[in-house]
Amino acid sequence: MKTFLLMFYINLMIGCYQQNLGPKGNVVQDGSEGYWKLTNYKVKSNSVALSNVPNMFLLQTRQEVMQKDSLEVPIYSKGMPYIIFxxxxxxxxNVSSVQAIQYDHEYNKKSExxxxxxxxxxxxxxxxxLDVKPDxxxxxxxxxxxxxxxxxxxAASDSxxxxxxxxxxxx
Structure with missing residues (x-):
């Protein structure tokens, strides 16, 4: 009976606090815009001097909502949120901009x-x-x-x- 009550309590807590178990953070810093500065640049896991970085020192992220369906790119449909990097x-x-839709996610509990x-x-x-402060x-x-x-x-193409x-x- 104690085991049953313990399992019930654990399931209840997981059900009530699911937000603690999934992906955390976002690229727009919990608002409509995010501002970021380059602090490191890696090529095939090796750090490269920032003076050798190809003009991407600052990043602005902005969240928008599609106003109409895209005929050219079917993944963009009306009402869908997207991010402009x-x-x-x-x-x-401004060196370059790209708009993209979040398609998949994964959360690593060990590395948070x-x-x-x-x-x-x-x-x-x-x-x-994203690295996120848990508190x-x-x-x-x-x-x-x-x-x-x-x-x-x-992963093989990620360099x-x-x-x-x-x-x-x-x-």
Whole structure:
């Protein structure tokens, strides 16, 4: 009987607090926009000097909602939230922007990292890995992979990581 009550209590607690068991954090810092500065750059797991980084020193993330269906890219449909990733050089000149939809996610309890796969279109996407403080659930670091030609995450193609930390609003 004690075992039954213990199992009932555990299941009740898991049911009531499911948000603690899933992916945490987001790229827009719990708002409509997020601002990030580059702190590390890795090529095939080896750090590279930031002076050799190809003009992606600042990152602005913005969440939007699709206003109409896309005829060119069917994964974008009306009412669906998407994220715009805008990369800037050190003079705050816009280098590139990409819009993407969160397609898949995974949470690693050991490392307390959330992995999100964002799709740009049917054939390509990129991975973001978020480090989140467990106490206040604030995202403290974000890793962005290179664009990968695959509908799902392919570790063999993941060769570049841009590592960003939160910064003040710059634009």
């Amino acid at each position: 805008s990369f800037y050089d050190n003079t705050i000149g 990292q959330s992995k999100f796969w964002y799709r740009i279109d049917q054939e390509s996407g990129f991975l973001t890995i 206040n659930r604030k995202t403290t670091r974000i890793e962005v992979s290179n664009v990968i030609k695959s509908a799902a995450y392919n 570049v990581r841009y590592i960003y930390e939160p910064t003040e609003k710059f634009k």
